[in-house]
Amino acid sequence: MEKITLYYFLVKNKATLALGENIKLLLEDAAIEHEYVRLTLDETWDNKKVQFIEEGLYSGTLPYIEVGGKKFGRTIPIMRYISVKLGNKYHGTNDEENQLLDCVADITNDWFESMKWAFIDSDKNMENHAKVGTPKFLTIFERYYSVQKGPYILGNKISYPDFLVYHLLDDDKALNSLANYPNLQNLAQSFVERPNIKKYLATLSQ
Ligand SMILES: N[C@@H](CCC(=O)N[C@@H](CS)C(=O)NCC(=O)O)C(=O)O
Known part of the structure; x- marks a missing residue:
């Protein structure tokens, strides 16, 4: 799979806290090349959120990933997407x-x-x-x-x-x-x- 860039907040200054880490763990387990970009939930976020919505991330929330020039949002759908791209590696069999x-x-x-x-x-x-x-x-x-x-x-x-x-x-x-x-x-x-x-x-x- 192509390199993935994952975007999520750094929450309470703890690298693993909250939603982004679910995707990070999946990327690590699957050994997918990736970069983890951490954003801050402060006044700078309001502008970024507007930009993300304009770019098609209509929920205006993190986490999201960029892969092959496309953006995908929401934790669980992202995990499912990665699994599907890997031939349902992290799905069931029926x-x-x-x-x-x-x-x-x-x-x-x-x-x-x-x-x-x-x-x-x-x-x-x-x-x-x-x-x-x-x-x-x-x-x-x-x-x-x-x-x-x-x-x-x-x-x-x-x-x-x-x-x-x-x-x-x-x-x-x-x-x-x-x-x-x-x-x-x-x-x-x-x-x-x-x-x-x-x-x-x-x-x-x-
Ligand atoms: N269920 C969604 C929740 C997304 C969500 O609410 N993210 C929060 C951070 S945990 C967020 O982006 N908050 C900033 C905002 O809503 O402006 C998911 O799993 O992606």
């Missing part, structure tokens, strides 16, 4: 599997939105999210991941929602408290051992 992947990916949007608003609103809401929101989503995903033997949602084959779920566990600081969620723990442990992911994660701790 309609029913793909419906399951759609479903899991859709719930990750709910999880992200719940976490985002708690994070933006106040410390009190964040506390409430940690007590109520996080366990609610962990329980839902534990159910999905218990259907197959794992470690991934489709069993041995990784697919795009696995990246989303792993990254939410990280963003929501749940990676070290998965004792009651053995299938999610299995996912997280296997995910970080994927050779390209392992190499990439090592660069973050340098």
